[in-house]
Amino acid sequence: MAGFPTPPDHVSRRLLLAAVAITLATCIISQVMLQLGSGPRDDQLDLSDQLEDLDRTLVFDGLPPFISSAGVYYPERAVFEVGLSIAGLLFILLGLVLALRTEGDLKEGEGTNIRRMFNLAGLLLAGLSGASLVIMTRHPMHTDLVAHLTYAMYVFYGSIAWAACATAARGRLDADLEWRGHSLVKMRWSLLTLAFLSLQITIGTIAFSSMLLSAFFEWVMLFSMQAVLLTFLPLFPAADAGGD
Secondary structure, three states, X not given: OOOOOOOOHHHHHHHHHHHHHHHHHHHHHHHHHHHHOOHHHHOEEEOHHHOHHHOOOOEEEOOOOOHHHHHOOOOHHHHHXXXXXXXXXXXXXXXXXXXXXXXXXXXXXXXXXXXXXXXXHHHHHHHHHHHHHHHHOOOOOOOOHHHHXXXXXXXXXXXXXXXXXXHHHHHHHHOOOEEOOEEHHHHHHHHHHHHHHHHHHHXXXXXXXXXXXXXXXXXXXXXXXXXXXXXXXXXXXOHHHOXX
C-alpha cells in the first residue's frame, strides 16, 4: 500500500458517516415502503422451484421483513438497489482508507508483521464485501434466490471478518480510545460477537421456518455492524477538532 496517499481526516470521516447513513437509510426507507405497500407484497410467494437441489419448500405468505424483501417490488426495489450499490462502493473506499491509515500508524509504532497481515486481509475482505453488496442487488431473492443468498453470505461474513481483521491489526494503536469511559476496542469485539451470533441465529431460524425471528436477528446484525463502523470514527477527527 506504499505510495497511496491517505485522505485528510475530515474527508475520511465524512466517508465513514456517509457509508453508515446511506446503508441504514436505504434499508429502513425501503423496508417502510415495503410494509406500507400492498398488492403483490401480501400475496403468496413460492420460491420452491429455486430450491430443488435442497429438497425443501419455501413459501412466503406475504413478504417477511427481511432486509432483502425490499428488493422484490418497485418502487422500494429502486431505493434498495441504488442505495446499497452506493453503500457497497463506499465500503470498498472505506476499507482502503482505514487500511492506509492503519499501515501508516503501524509504521510509526513499529507494528509487527502479523498486524500488517491482518491489515492486508482486512483490505481484501472489504473489497469482497463491498463488491458482493453491489452484485447482490442485481440478483433479487424472488428470481435469483441462490445467487442472492450466496452474495449475501459474502457480505455478512466478509464484513464481520473485515472488522475483526481491522480490529486485530490496530491492536494496541486504539488501546486508549474510549467512548463514555468504555474501551472502543472491547466495544468492537462485543459488537462483532453480537453480529456473528445474530447471523447464526438468522440462518438457524430460517431452517425452522421462523421467518419473523430470523428477520429480527438479521436487523440486529445490521445495526451491530454499523455500530462497529462508528467505533472507528475517532481515528478521523473533524476538521474543527484538529483534523487535516
